Amino acid sequence: MNSPFEGLSKQQIVKLFQLLGVHTYTYHKNDEIIPTIKYENIIGIILYGSAQIIHIEYNGNDIILEQLKENSVFGTSISATNTETYHIIAKEDIEVAVIDYDKLIHPSNSRHSYYNIFLRNLFDIINEKFMTKNERIKILEQKQIRNKLLAFFASEQKKTHSNYFIMPFSFKDLADYLAVNRSAMFREIKNLKEEGFIQVKGKKITLLYK
Amino acid sequence: MNSPFEGLSKQQIVKLFQLLGVHTYTYHKNDEIIPTIKYENIIGIILYGSAQIIHIEYNGNDIILEQLKENSVFGTSISATNTETYHIIAKEDIEVAVIDYDKLIHPSNSRHSYYNIFLRNLFDIINEKFMTKNERIKILEQKQIRNKLLAFFASEQKKTHSNYFIMPFSFKDLADYLAVNRSAMFREIKNLKEEGFIQVKGKKITLLYK
DNA sequence: ATAAAAAAGTCGCACTTGCAACTTTATGTG
């Protein structure tokens, strides 16, 4: 939602990129982003396009850790990715700006206003990411699939301020997000439908309770 | 682990507190911290003592979201706490510095070196917190209690660099951390012991595999 | 337009888990 470049003019962004020694890279759909550079020491910003951070488990299962779109920020810290089991895959053609983490926090000159604005924007983005992660944890903390679903619904509904919402990803991905078996999740969705709690039309889910 | 005041002299900290309009508060064991101020718009720093962020669910269950000790940072964003169902409880006598979030990112003057150092320190702390949260998510993503335990063991072992580690909290709290039923967790620990995977002596757990 | 691939949806069965109701062992606290 927030852009790291909020409040910066094009010229300021150019200067910022010079100050921080930013390089940009382009990738095609399904490419792995920066497979050679270790994610740990960089911060990446999606300039356009979208991607997913996935985590591959020892058993071969892969889990979506994060959805990245235009202006999303990723990297160490700023998001995830501390081992070789994490991969960032472009979901469409994409351009990425890469900032060396050390240069970000120890620039040659930290007194430029555009640098300070950028840093504060990053803070806001981090806040948002924490919220997102906490939301996920709150959902994963639920012991039953039904409660995970209800927690997820509540979380999505909070964003739309109405009694329905559009699923932000596929049901398959939802099962991964909730960390439950896909068919067991469908069974529970079916139960919720039959018990009159929800209505499902494609990706539109309507909540019929309270 | 990292301190937000790393690299700052006592005088600089005093100036920083003035710049940011910091107030400090003291609490006694089992007090709720800042029950009146909404957590959303502040950042808190534990100056001494320890505390826990707990989350109370609709069914009355409470879950430890985070352990706070000296130099820990909490608040919106910087950690958790966006609804009334979150509480921060002092585990011992404690002093807390409270910074208004708006003042932090929009100080009257952002050109002081101590301000920039502080901001960068916060970044490092945030990185660490992200790591911690990702670690938790990686554990919660496991579908079976056994796998949650093994993921937790791996995560703890990584810190000690040997084949054993000391549990950082009680088994009861571990069950909450893994978001599983306590007695079901004990059953699985028993299985792991009987199958020769682990050895448990009080809070010391030794891993007997690979 | 059509084939191929992916996602959605269903179901039975075995296994895992939550839950309740305990007993036993630690940990305070006056």
Next chain:
DNA sequence: CACATAAAGTTGCAAGTGCGACTTTTTTAT
């Protein structure tokens, strides 16, 4: 030291879930 309180540990049973093997529908690519 003794009493109270919390944590550790155990067990049976009912309920919930993972998994595999499907069918049907939707999406994507040629």
